[in-house]
Amino acid sequence: MSTMSLVGALNAGLRKSMADDDRVILMGEDIGTLGGVFRVTAGLREEFGADRVVDTPLAESGIVGTAIGLALRGYRPVCEIQFDGFVYPAFDQIVSQLAKFRARSGGRVSLPIVIRIPVGGGIGAVEHHSESNESYFAHTAGLRVVSCATPDDAFHMIQQAIQSDDPVIFYEPKRRYWDKGEVLDQSDRNLHEARVLREGSDCTLVAHGPTVATALAAALAAAEDGFSVGVVDLRTISPLDLSTLEEQTMTSGRVVVVHEASTFLGIGAEIAAAISESCFYSLRSPVLRVGAFNMPYPPAKVEDAFLPSVDRVLAAVDHAMNY
Amino acid sequence: MSTMSLVGALNAGLRKSMADDDRVILMGEDIGTLGGVFRVTAGLREEFGADRVVDTPLAESGIVGTAIGLALRGYRPVCEIQFDGFVYPAFDQIVSQLAKFRARSGGRVSLPIVIRIPVGGGIGAVEHHSESNESYFAHTAGLRVVSCATPDDAFHMIQQAIQSDDPVIFYEPKRRYWDKGEVLDQSDRNLHEARVLREGSDCTLVAHGPTVATALAAALAAAEDGFSVGVVDLRTISPLDLSTLEEQTMTSGRVVVVHEASTFLGIGAEIAAAISESCFYSLRSPVLRVGAFNMPYPPAKVEDAFLPSVDRVLAAVDHAMNY
């Protein structure tokens, strides 16, 4: 066990995967000599060489497209997309090629590729550098989508994602990159299980990645006011760990989903729909959503007002309690 | 009033828009001399010239990207994407540029661009030619997304979409292209209103584009069995016409959404979440969804089993009735 930042944990996880399996290859813009703009891959080129930590040309479609070619040859590429907003040039390669390849091949060919995406806002960045686009990929059959919130999960989940024989979109919460936490030697769960961080009998908050800390803070604040509010860290966005969500819903009867993506067709919509269907008679209020307004991410100076805050989460809990 | 196929109605609508406003320019692959692979633009090049009905190079990003440039100059481009599955190379231009342009410019610059996409399955096509990808665009702030189901709507909605000062993703249901219907001279509603095709006191089916006919057939079949099942043609996917949906939900207490896209984060998820929130106490059963399984569109010979059928819709109605 040791204490690490989330960036450090990712770095350590990548190092371990690379040491364990020499088919693992990292590729992306500025990940080699520079170690990535967030330094997630710092030192890895020195350790594993330029063939395995590849500075690519500046072309996201090329990064994912050539990763597919490498995977066809037996490699396990891990692609870094520099910022969330720059994944779209690779959208065709991800959605039409990567996601569909196994089905298209009649199950003959799997593509064990991980696409790492630093995600979300809160770091005062310029446009295109603060987006939350997990819905696009979660809606795409053939992909798996996960989101880590803590150093411990970052360390283990990146390794599990690399070990998966399916393509995994791996989200890293930018504004939690420098948060420290304890990292255990062994993981206590597989890639597609949610984690109940706190049980709650009045309401359950569901979050992933950057909003997990927000949800926890809200739950603590609610506790001070006498409400028992639980928190579930989704960890997996596709597939969803519905059984954990259902269990918690049965207990609390109220659910608030918190994420940075737009609520319109955000993962909260799917959770609301699924939970409303499976727990119809257990719900004491509708599943509520706290997320982005239906507008592009605003300029940095107003992002605090834009991001789901503890206050907005508490208002939703209130709303649910008084429904 | 006259009788037209859906293709014919689109053709007539485009012709009218072009005649009314010489800033309207059509562009796409094979839309000029050939008139488009579905002949939606047949005859228009002869009528309006090669400058206004443009055969483009084979590059979807280029089509949308240059359309943006034209719109910045005051034109109103209407882009054709040859098949649903070929829109992804343009994803970055649509999602990062087209959708965000107005917000990025501080409201100074609007982009009145229409992107026409023949959508969905049921025509026995090969892979990538039968997809339903409206969720991606509906989740994207800054876009409007509509879906026509009948020749009358096709005729009027394409004109309204072209008149809109916002970018509109315009879906055309491929397998209904050759269906005939009456086209009225005047439209009875604006672009973002749903249409109640049938009132129902037991259950409301919500569909758009290709599944509207399926929903109607199911409602008729249910009526034979003594159930009063209503049908709403969404017409607009983003923004949703929630007030019409809420009204119908208040009446019937049961809602089944039918679409060809995957149910996981399909528009049914958003409708279920929104309706569950606003009509919590009126719902007699959870909002149910009939759509694609979470897999890429299958080979043509099994598409009938894959597409939402009358039987699958009726099963869902049954399920809702017996909840």
Place this chain on the structure above:
Amino acid sequence: MSRQTDSQSTTKTRPVPPTLSVITEGSPLSFVNPDGTLTADGEAHGIDIELTRGLYREMLLARTLDREALSLQRQGELNLWLMCLGQEAAQIGSVAALLPSDMIFPSYREHAVALYRGVTPAELLVQWRGLAHSGWDPRKYNLQMAALVLGTHTLHATGYAVGARMEQTDEVVAAYFGDGATSQGDVNEAFNWASAGSLPVLFICQNNQWAISTPTSVQSGGQIFRRAAAFGMPTWFVDGNDVLAVHAATTAAAAHIRLNGGPALIEAETYRMAGHSSSDDPTRYRSDEELESWARRDPLTRIEKLLRLMETPESFFAELDESAERLGAEVRDACRNLEPTELADLFGNVYAEPHDSLEAERRSYQESARALAGVNR
């Protein structure tokens, strides 16, 4: 100083460096004239009669397959067919110059390539009958599945070549694509990537003059082989209807790649003699004269003439006709005997690892299918 390039003049009041023409018209490499006689290059290169017979045989079989498949489509046995009529030389000449161990990334029209690599008619047709998205195991034939989203596979080939270079093999990784596909960003990213990384990719562009109804003049402002050259790779511009020239150019390009490691491109100038697909009506956009002028440059006819000039025994042609007939019958049988596909079986193809919710969807699908079967019985 060659810093400014173009043959057109510029208005200027003061001297700036003169333009340098790089966009001159080059005529493609050609060995055999349409009448079967040899060009000067053909004379210089010399003709290998066994090779020529072999290539002719493969072209004829490919044409047979193509014709049978189209006729099956017309009979409703196939949903769609994309004809390779007229492009046999470009395909056979190139694939025959590669080693069986060289991985190929085809587009959707490379039926001649697939047949040459040993793909069976059943494996080939299953996709076009609407029963599967692809019919063969890519590893068995070192031939990947057809790429239908234009140009995407050129990046896959490039990535595959990254591995080949890392492992220090002398493999060539070939990617086939059309003139239209070169307008896509992906193809240009692949050119750049392969060149920057000095990767063993052989780009094979069949410029068949059309992308559905769009002629090359609308598609691009320069020639493809020159563009690729400027990305930093040697390129060969070849008469794509001349199987011997294509073979020689591909041999040279592959040898170059094996020796030097970097990419190369072949632009084979050919013609799509049929429509874009069985759904297309090419008379809507192109003239009979154009078609006829290309018909006179048919890739099979000229080699047949050459073989006859070289006194190939009649028995060769007779045996070949028999083989073709056998193949035709085999194609028809294979098509009609293809096993039906069950939707339930496809759920397992999506993910390699267990996926609970998709598994649940499969179960619910199967239950409802069973229930419906009961109702309809």
Place this chain on the structure above:
Amino acid sequence: MSRQTDSQSTTKTRPVPPTLSVITEGSPLSFVNPDGTLTADGEAHGIDIELTRGLYREMLLARTLDREALSLQRQGELNLWLMCLGQEAAQIGSVAALLPSDMIFPSYREHAVALYRGVTPAELLVQWRGLAHSGWDPRKYNLQMAALVLGTHTLHATGYAVGARMEQTDEVVAAYFGDGATSQGDVNEAFNWASAGSLPVLFICQNNQWAISTPTSVQSGGQIFRRAAAFGMPTWFVDGNDVLAVHAATTAAAAHIRLNGGPALIEAETYRMAGHSSSDDPTRYRSDEELESWARRDPLTRIEKLLRLMETPESFFAELDESAERLGAEVRDACRNLEPTELADLFGNVYAEPHDSLEAERRSYQESARALAGVNR
């Protein structure tokens, strides 16, 4: 026959056409040496003293802006700054050769271009202070907003030029981008589109040797100006640190476009003297020697030397220093006096036409903001 291109040899047993080298090294067009003397081309072209002074002045002002902005960033007054230090000649030389009516599509580093076009310091800084995504009305300055997703705007410029051609104007539409951006599919699609359509686009590539930490050698295997030429347009390769050469080349390219209608490209070889942005530490990936060698080729120094050689009065430099000082003060003031942005005001910027659900979101946001304000009071 020029059908095969490359200087490297190929292994072959039989003759195939020889390789032809098109990828030779050309040296960039240059008028002024780093020591202020003229090159032979400079002598031939001649020097317009008024023009030179004007360009020098603009470069110095741009450098002042850049320095002030970086220092504001270091003081926490700006969130981010992307330095244009070292690229003043490439930017000023090119923009000054265009007409004010020529629309420009910049990337994110074209502060010198913006300043030249009249954009005010406040309009320029508002984006980097995190108050807006863009600061000026594109129509006012015929300057579009900065494109941050690399290369996307080259297609916008191309589309804009479609309109210019249709309307039979003699406008030039200019797009600025970096060496790294040329690896993106979009930029290549734009090259192809503009060439195929013979559109009046002037592509201006500032090759500053680096894309963040990625050097041009990793980025591409050929030279950018040669690539563009092969797409079918005249290109100029110019010393991007020589404002007079850049100006002459841009003048020639613009004239070519106005006369002939088709596109052209200028590759200005320059250097990003500072880090990629205020967040970047360039010492992690490049050497001091490299930096020093480029420092000796500074675009301002050489023109200052030239002006002194040409006996420019000291008063010119003194007045210019004053102007620079004034600009510096103006920049600092403008930055600190920028109005705050209210999230509530941004809802109306998303759609041009009424949007009920977003309107509802705005109302609910405002209500809760008011409620919270109440709580916190």
